[in-house]
Amino acid sequence: MAAIETAGLTKRYGDVTAVDALELTVEEGEVFGFLGPNGAGKSTTIDLLLDFVRPTAGSATVLGYDAQADAQAVSRRVGVLPEGFDVYPRLTGRRHVEFAIETTDADDEPDEILERVGLEPDARDRPAGEYSTGMRQRLATGIALVGDPDLLLMDEPASGLDPHGISDLQTLVREEADAGTTVFFSSHILEHVEAVCDRVGVLVDGRLVAVDTIAGLRASVGAGATMELTLDRPADRADDVVAALDDVTDVTTSGRTLECVVTDPRAKALVVTQLEDAGVTVRDLRVEDASLESLYTTLTDEQAADAAAEALEDGSGSDANPEREPEAVG
C-alpha cells in the first residue's frame, strides 16, 4: 500500500488551475520531498490530501483511505504541520499539545513532545501568542508528532526557522523516518529537501514535472559537476589534454585556471591523472556539484518552453486583440 496515491487529482479555482491532473505515489517509509516555487500548488495538494479543499476532479488516498470520504480516518493517522497556520494566542504551548493528545486519543506526555521539538521548559506555560515564529513552528511540529502518526505531512516546515532550527528539524525528520514513519515534506528551498529526502517530486504550475531521487534527477537532466583546477602554468597549454577526454565538456581557461564540466563522476579523477601524465602539476582543485537549484531551474525552463510552444500553437486567438498594451497581456 502506498502512503499517498493521487489519480488525476485536479483543483481549479475559477480559471486558475492550482493542481493539474496530479499522479503522485509516495511509498510507505520513504521521505518524499515535494519541491516547487511558491504558488506551484504544493499547499493546495496537501490541502486536498487533508480534505481542507475538495478536488475538482480525480481522487487521492492517504494510507489507503480516501482523502474525502474517510477524512477522519486520515486525520487520526497523519501528523500535520500546515503552512500558514496560527496558534491560539491565549492558550499555552502545553495546552495546545494537551488538546492534540486529547483529540488524538494518544497517551503522549506533553513535556516529552515539547522536549523533542525543542520548546524550552520556561516557554511551555506561556501563552503561545507570545511565541516567535520559530517557536510556533516547533509547537506545531510537536502537535503533528502527537499520537505517533504513520505519515507526517509537513508543508514548508522550515519556514521561519533559523539554521539551528532547520538542523533540528532535519534530525527530527530522519528520526521519524528511521522509526518507519513516512514523511512528506514540501519546500521551495532546495537545500532543505536535498538534505533529508529519499525521493523528490517537482511541481511547477500545478503539474508534476519530475519524480526521482536527487541523483537520478541530476542524471536525467544531464547536469554534471563543475571542476575548477589551478595549474602550475597557463591553462591554455593544457586544455587540449582535458578536452580530449570522454565525459568532459565545456572546457574553458583563464590564466592558470581551467574549468570544465564532467558529466560522469568517474571522469574527475581521470582529468587529474591525465594532466599529471602530461607533466602538468595541479596546484588546487575545486569541485562544485550541480545544485538542485540549477536542476530545478532547468526543469522549470523546460516546462516554460513547453508552455510557450503551446501558447504559440494557440496564438491565433490572442491576435484578435492586437492593440492591447504589453503590460495588460501579462
Next chain:
Amino acid sequence: MTSNVWAVARKEFDDAGRSRLLWALVGLLVLVAAVGYAALWYADEPVTASEALAFLGVPLQVLLPIAALVVGYMAVVGERRSGSIKLLLGLPPTRTDVVLGKLLGRLAVVGVAVGLAFVVALVLGAILFGEAPVFDWLAFGAITLLFGAVFVAVAVGVSAAVSTRGRAMALVVGCYVAIVAFWELLTAGPYYLLYGHGPPVQAAPWYLVLEQFNPVLAYTTLTNLVLENDLVPLQFQYGLESIEAAGMTPAERYPGDAPVYLQEWFASVALLIWLVVPVAIGYYRFTRADL
C-alpha cells in the same frame, strides 16, 4: 458526534476565559444588573424583588443580543482567517466537531456572563427588597439564557457560513438590525401592501406567526408568562401596526382560542427553532467549503 465536540468546546471555553472580551461582557451584564437594582431601590418605588427581576429584562433585550453576537461571530471564520483551523482540522476533530464544539463553547461563555449577572440580581434583590424569589429567578434565568443562546447560535451559524470577517460582521449586524430595527417594516410593510392597511390587533394569522417568531417578542412573551409582568418588547416603531397591538402577545391578538403555535408557551419553541436553523445552515455551508 464524538467526544471531540467536548474537547473543542473545552478548548474554546479555556481560550475565551483568557480573553478580555468575556470579562468585559461579564462586567457589562453585572453592572447593568447592579445599576438597575440600585436605581429601583433609590427611586423608592414599592417594587417587589420579582418585579425588579422583570425590570432587568429591559436592558437585557438590547444588550444580550449584541453581547452574544459579538461573542459568536468570529468563532469559526476567525480561525479560518488566522489559519488556526488548519491546526485544528489537521487533528482528528471533524468540521462537525468544530461547529458544534464552537457553539457549545461560546454558549458557555454567554452562560457564565448571564449566570453571574443573575447571581448579582438575586443577592441584590434579597438585600434591597428583602426577597429572593428563587422560582421566578430560575425561570427567568432560563428564558434569558435561551434568548442569549439564540443570538450565539445566529452568530456561530453566520461565522461558519462565510469566509471573511467582513461578511460575518455585515451579516450579524444585518440580523440584529432586521430583528430590532426593521422588524415592523419587514413584516407589517408587506402586510400593508397586501391588504391596503397595516396589521390591526386581530391581524391575519400568518402575521401573528411571524410575530411569534420574533426572538425579542418571544422573549418578552415568555417572561411575562412566567413572571406575570408587563415587560414590553423594545422595537423600533414605524406606526404601520395598530397602536393598541403594542405589547400584546400573538395569542392575545388571535380572535378566540389561539392554535398551539400561537400560544404563549410556543414562543419557547420559536426560540429553539432560532437556535437550530442558523447553525444548521452555517454547518451545511462550512462542511462544503474549501478552507
